[in-house]
């Protein structure tokens with residue numbers, strides 16, 4: 001039996017979270033400033049400061065502060081669609097009927113914006129090296145769908161994708177890159193910040209990200225016209241007239257000056273958070289020494305922001321685990337374990353873990369979308385994974401991996417107990 005020593009582990013008195021907001025006090029000063037000066041709106045100094053700091057930090061010319069990462073991705077998709085296919089007659093649906101290549105192993109906010117604009121996500125399998133878009137699968141996708149001109153790539157859990165290879169492929173096919181750097185703010189590839197590689201990019205200040213505004217996000221670009229366009233669309237597309245004059249479809253996507261106050265206060269702590277998360281990652285790595293597991297990979301030339309520490313169980317050490325659409329079953333086995341067992345064990349001591357993002361091609365909503373893997377046919381009327389083969393890296397990572405509690409306020413003692421619990425699962 002694997003984790004039958006459960007009762008020997010004392011639960012934490014207060015829950016250890018996956019990744020919760022970490023406030024420092026300065027946030028309150030900026031919120032108060034907004035309140036006292038009555039800039040309780042989507043205009044104000046906090047917003048301007050956030051835009052300036054983020055653009056400078058990431059190394060892009062323009063940052064536009066928005067209500068969320070998702071709204072930024074939406075407007076980025078719309079802009080890329082219009083640029084590629086022209087202005088739609090109806091004013092919306094800039095990607096109507098068009099294929100867009102997307103990360104498969106990611107959160108659905110990466111891909112939903114494609115659908116908001118009427119596009120059809122084509123999912124590209126992940127690679128083991130970075131857990132991000134597999135350059136070889138991407139090459140194959142361009143061979144299958146040479147007409148595609150837009151690619152959305154997420155840097156999963158704060159680890160950059162292979163940007164050199166990806167950029168070379170995109171150049172060759174004259175396609176636009178949109179980076180979803182929602183999880184990777186502060187991470188670098190070859191010393192260059194994620195969020196600065198694509199034409200239009202996104203970071204997020206959602207409550208569990210590396211720094212937070214409680215919500216919020218930024219659109220990033222070097223293109224002045226693009227930044228102006230996004231700012232205009234995000235504030236209901238008002239024209240320069242004495243009345244409310246509208247010539248384009250508008251959105252209410254601007255960041256609030258109160259939220260911006262929180263982000264502004266957090267900004268100076270980004271590097272501290274990254275440092276803490278990095279320590280957590282390496283403490284896990286050391287703590288799992290000798291177990292049949294590995295941590296989420298760090299490819300060459302990458303410095304992640306270590307947003308979430310993840311664990312991947314060696315194939316031979318996986319106990320039997322079967323996931324249906326909503327339910328899961330596993331068989332405890334001596335010397336082996338599975339993500340479900342480890343998540344249950346952590347839950348029993350009041351620590352929050354999470355399964356790896358379930359790949360998009362396996363989501364019921366995207367079940368019929370095209371899907372490209374390096375080996376095999378991807379979605380050619382069959383699900384290779386269910387057929388007992390695994391040419392499909394993303395599904396394999398989902399099957400064998402999990403996110404560990406990665407909260408930067410976690411103490412060393414708490415982390416030690418979590419490590420012991422994981423070890424006990426393999427007893």
Ligand SMILES: *Cc1c(COP(=O)(O)O)cnc(C)c1O
Pocket residue numbers: 067068069070071106107109110154180182183204205206215216217
């Ligand atoms: C959080 C997240 C988003 C969305 O950001 P919000 O600010 O929550 O809208 C998009 N993509 C990925 C990969 C994310 O993790």
